[in-house]
Amino acid sequence: MTFRRYTCRTVRDMLPLHVGGDLDPKHVTAVDEHLHGCLSCFREFRELATLRGRLGVLAEEPLPRGVLDGFTDEVMARIAVGEPGPAAPPPGRVVRLVTLPRLAAAAALLLAVSLGVRIALEGIGVEPIKEMTAGQPMTTGQPIGAGQPIAATDLPVVERDERPTVGWPAPGLRSGPGVGSEQPVSFGAPGNQASSLPSPNSGLGGQQVGRVGLWFGELPEELLRQAEQALREAHGHGRPTSIIGVEEFDRGALREVQRDAPRPRRP
Amino acid sequence: MTTPTRDDHEVIRACLEGQQEAFAVLVKRHEERAFWAAYRVLGDSEASRDVAQEAFVRVWRALDRFDFSMAFTTWLYRITVNLAIDHLRRNKRHKGVDIDVLQERLADDSREQAPDHNQQANELAEAVRAVLSTLDEKYRTVIALRDLEGLSSKQISDITGITHATVRWRLHVARKQFREAWDRFETRRAKAARARMAERDAEQPGETATTTPRILED
Numbered sequence: 047m048t049f050r051r052y053t054c055r056t057v058r059d060m061l062p063l064h065v066g067g068d069l070d071p072k073h074v075t076a077v078d079e080h081l082h083g084c085l086s087c088f089r090e091f092r093e094l095a096t097l098r099g100r101l102g103v104l105a106e107e108p109l110p111r112g113v114l115d116g117f118t119d120e121v122m123a124r125i126a127v128g129e130p131g132p133a134a135p136p137p138g139r140v141v142r143l144v145t146l147p148r149l150a151a152a153a154a155l156l157l158a159v160s161l162g163v164r165i166a167l168e169g170i171g172v173e174p175i176k177e178m179t180a181g182q183p184m185t186t187g188q189p190i191g192a193g194q195p196i197a198a199t200d201l202p203v204v205e206r207d208e209r210p211t212v213g214w215p216a217p218g219l220r221s222g223p224g225v226g227s228e229q230p231v232s233f234g235a236p237g238n239q240a241s242s243l244p245s246p247n248s249g250l251g252g253q254q255v256g257r258v259g260l261w262f263g264e265l266p267e268e269l270l271r272q273a274e275q276a277l278r279e280a281h282g283h284g285r286p287t288s289i290i291g292v293e294e295f296d297r298g299a300l301r302e303v304q305r306d307a308p309r310p311r312r313p
Numbered sequence: 314m315t316t317p318t319r320d321d322h323e324v325i326r327a328c329l330e331g332q333q334e335a336f337a338v339l340v341k342r343h344e345e346r347a348f349w350a351a352y353r354v355l356g357d358s359e360a361s362r363d364v365a366q367e368a369f370v371r372v373w374r375a376l377d378r379f380d381f382s383m384a385f386t387t388w389l390y391r392i393t394v395n396l397a398i399d400h401l402r403r404n405k406r407h408k409g410v411d412i413d414v415l416q417e418r419l420a421d422d423s424r425e426q427a428p429d430h431n432q433q434a435n436e437l438a439e440a441v442r443a444v445l446s447t448l449d450e451k452y453r454t455v456i457a458l459r460d461l462e463g464l465s466s467k468q469i470s471d472i473t474g475i476t477h478a479t480v481r482w483r484l485h486v487a488r489k490q491f492r493e494a495w496d497r498f499e500t501r502r503a504k505a506a507r508a509r510m511a512e513r514d515a516e517q518p519g520e521t522a523t524t525t526p527r528i529l530e531d
Contacts, residue, residue, distance in 0.1 A: 062488035066459060068466055068481055097492055098460060103438045104445075105461045110358045114348060117362065118340045121369045125333065 052080050057087050065094040321385035328376055336376075339385070340369050346386065347393045353457030354397035354450070356442050364400055368393040383471070390464075390472045394454060401450050444494045452487035459484055 052060075052073075057080045063069040064077055081088045319327070319338070327335035347368050351361035371392050379388065445453060454473065458464045464472070466480045473480070 062485045062492075063481060065488070066484065068459070068484055094488065094492060097495055098488070100437065100441050100495070101445075101456070101460045101491075103434060104353070104441055105463070107438055109345065109348070113358050113362055114344055117344045117348075117366065118337055121340050121344075121366050121373075122333075122337050124366070124370055125336065125373050 052076055054080075054084060054087050057081070057084070058090055061087070061091050061094055065091060065098055322381055325376060325379055325381075325385065328373075336373060339372075343386065343389055344369075347389055350390050350393040350458075350462065351397040351400075353461045354394060354454055355400060356446055360400060360404075361397070364396045365393060368396050371396070387468060387471050390458070390462075390468075391474070394458070394472055398450055398454060440498065444491065444498050447494050448487060448490055452483055452490055455480055455483045456487040456491060 057077055060069055060073060060077055064074070069077065081091055321339065321342070324335050324339050328339070344365065347365035348361055351364040351368070352358060355361050355364065368389065372389060379385070445456070448456070455469055458469045458472065459466065466477055466484065469480045470477045475483075
């Protein structure tokens with residue numbers, strides 16, 4: 047049988063793998079053959095083998111004294127104090143980075159609601175609403191998709207051209223088609239657009255802002271507190287809500303806020 | 314007659330059925346392995362213990378996603394090694410044992426009486442660890458798993474999630490780099506020893522004739 051003859055350079059390049067038995071079997075015989083006939087390559091091989099033997103010193107090291115004392119007990123204690131395990135209910139949904147538009151919408155929602163910021167609409171051509179002109183009773187609306195996570199894309203949208211310049215055409219939020227959906231979406235029941243969210247005539251003051259049909263206005267302290275509490279409960283961990291946490295916002299929590307909102311006065 | 318021991322998969326199934334205490338069996342059985350896997354990468358026993366513990370906690374959390382077609386140890390290795398690498402990345406400044414400090418210490422020791430076998434072994438281990446810590450983490454990981462833990466390149470591929478060919482390539486580079494680093498270490502060590510010897514000869518010119526040959530022999 048004849049073997050392909052390798053040059054010293056080729057063989058030396060293969061030696062680091064050969065010394066650990068990791069060389070491709072198809073090269074092993076040829077390299078061994080070369081080592082038998084080439085003293086300098088053999089010396090190189092021997093040196094690498096010695097070096098690998100030095101690594102073996104670490105492999106034979108005894109376990110540092112006491113390093114694993116109480117190891118199992120500590121792990122089990124950590125598990126016992128509440129690490130969610132296979133038998134436990136699945137942990138809260140991992141908060142993933144949301145896309146920029148969704149994050150922006152979420153940030154706007156949180157900031158506006160929690161700070162009660164009044165946003166001037168003159169710059170975008172929308173007149174602030176001072177009084178309600180039409181007066182249908184406000185009722186607790188059917189929350190959309192209760193129990194489902196709410197995403198920024200689910201937020202109601204008001205078409206700019208349908209929006210009145212002054213006043214509010216109907217109680218609650220008037221919504222246009224939802225993003226990516228053919229069905230109208232609103233915080234209230236579809237159809238009558240009734241909503242229990244504080245309306246502009248609720249005495250709290252409020253405005254509809256931009257294309258996204260959100261109600262921005264000054265919320266009373268109590269409502270804010272309830273909203274925060276509901277958000278915390280929705281997270282299930284008692285952690286404060288972060289902006290990214292909007293991803294985890296539960297419609298159930300929103301319903302709680304809606305239900306507890308002050309009722310508007312009938313005209 | 315020995316009590317039959319449940320294999321890892323049986324223990325995992327018991328855990329999944331709600332027997333939390335069964336997990337202690339798994340931890341006890343593999344704690345040393347997890348510790349060594351972390352230690353090979355980190356070279357620090359305290360950090361390795363922490364990483365090994367964290368690995369078991371992660372295992373517990375993800376036990377319901379365990380793939381029964383693979384060995385538990387492969388999974389444990391994967392989690393531990395990844396955590397150890399993460400730890401290394403977070404603590405970039407930590408480079409294990411500093412080679413210069415180590416050389417100083419070894420040179421100081423050489424002035425004193427001949428060390429016993431254990432001390433020599435400890436020094437060699439420390440030197441090897443110091444040289445190993447100069448390697449990039451990806452090379453250090455494969456060389457540690459292959460040459461210290463004795464895993465096959467196929468197993469390393471499963472653990473690290475890189476292809477078999479990449480494992481072999483990294484192994485090749487790692488051994489070459491280790492050799493170069495060791496040569497540099499030896500050269501600097503010899504140079505430092507010569508400098509110290511010259512310094513000592515200058516301080517005690519009368520003893521030159523007696524000290525020089527002994528040190529050169531070392």
